[in-house]
Amino acid sequence: MTIHIGAEPGDIAPTVLMPGDPKRAEWAAQRFLDNARQVNAVRGMSGYTGTWQGHPVTIHGSGMGMASLSIYANELIRDFGATTLIRIGSCGAMQHDVKLRDVILAMTASSISTPSSNMLRELNFAPCADWGLLRAAVHAAEAKGSTPHVGGIYSSDTFYDERADLTEALTRHGALAVEMETAELYTVAARYGVRALAVLTVSDHLITGAALDSGVRESSFGEMVEIALGAAFGAEAVT
Numbered sequence: 019m020t021i022h023i024g025a026e027p028g029d030i031a032p033t034v035l036m037p038g039d040p041k042r043a044e045w046a047a048q049r050f051l052d053n054a055r056q057v058n059a060v061r062g063m064s065g066y067t068g069t070w071q072g073h074p075v076t077i078h079g080s081g082m083g084m085a086s087l088s089i090y091a092n093e094l095i096r097d098f099g100a101t102t103l104i105r106i107g108s109c110g111a112m113q114h115d116v117k118l119r120d121v122i123l124a125m126t127a128s129s130i131s132t133p134s135s136n137m138l139r140e141l142n143f144a145p146c147a148d149w150g151l152l153r154a155a156v157h158a159a160e161a162k163g164s165t166p167h168v169g170g171i172y173s174s175d176t177f178y179d180e181r182a183d184l185t186e187a188l189t190r191h192g193a194l195a196v197e198m199e200t201a202e203l204y205t206v207a208a209r210y211g212v213r214a215l216a217v218l219t220v221s222d223h224l225i226t227g228a229a230l231d232s233g234v235r236e237s238s239f240g241e242m243v244e245i246a247l248g249a250a251f252g253a254e255a256v257t
């Protein structure tokens with residue numbers, strides 16, 4: 019049991035899927051896990067553990083933003099022994115060829131800063147996905163007949179962004195989408211030597227202004243969950 023996670027030792031599986039939204043954690047656990055039971059409710063942050071095709075899996079919310087994710091990722095790895103963390107998040111598309119509901123696999127995540135920046139000081143650390151997980155996610159997606167976008171994204175500290183110049187520069191440099199957690203997830207995972215990946219679904223479009231509603235974001239992004247599970251346990255597990 020930690021300050022933010024009220025689970026007992028052994029309640030958390032080595033593989034943890036992390037949506038920002040605790041309601042998405044509940045929905046995904048009910049839809050994809052067998053024998054799911056709630057293992058955390060501290061501060062309203064839901065975590066569930068069950069099995070997927072016989073493999074133990076925890077689905078635990080990260081909250082919004084890198085500061086929140088950092089707390090849960092640190093405790094899940096350090097105190098509960100998580101070794102594979104896969105973010106299942108929503109994002110805003112930054113390129114014309116990226117459409118609403120498309121899936122993005124984040125190779126890397128640019129940022130202005132992360133909670134880890136304090137300790138890294140002058141170092142511009144390059145956060146990157148675990149290669150084995152990324153490759154397995156591509157295979158899992160292909161096994162489902164889906165073609166994800168694979169590339170760099172932007173992890174922002176703000177949802178309501180006043181820096182149009184920054185958005186323009188990132189778009190010009192090929193960033194696929196914006197979200198708010200992945201750069202810190204990859205940095206914390208690197209620090210502990212564990213595997214991490216972000217599998218994202220496009221919920222907004224920064225160029226067209228198109229947007230999906232909150233109910234859709236909470237409970238209809240099943241494709242990314244299946245790809246994340248396939249990545250964790252092998253593409254052949256996905257049908």
Ligand SMILES: O=P(O)(O)O[C@H]1O[C@H](CO)[C@@H](O)[C@H]1O
Nearest residue numbers: 037038039082107108197198
């Ligand atoms: O849908 P989630 O996983 O929360 O991710 C995105 O949605 C939130 C903003 O609405 C931020 O957390 C952002 O990263």
Ligand SMILES: O=c1cc[nH]c(=O)[nH]1
Nearest residue numbers: 108109110197198222
């Ligand atoms: O951070 C986010 C998440 C979804 N959509 C956005 O535009 N930004």
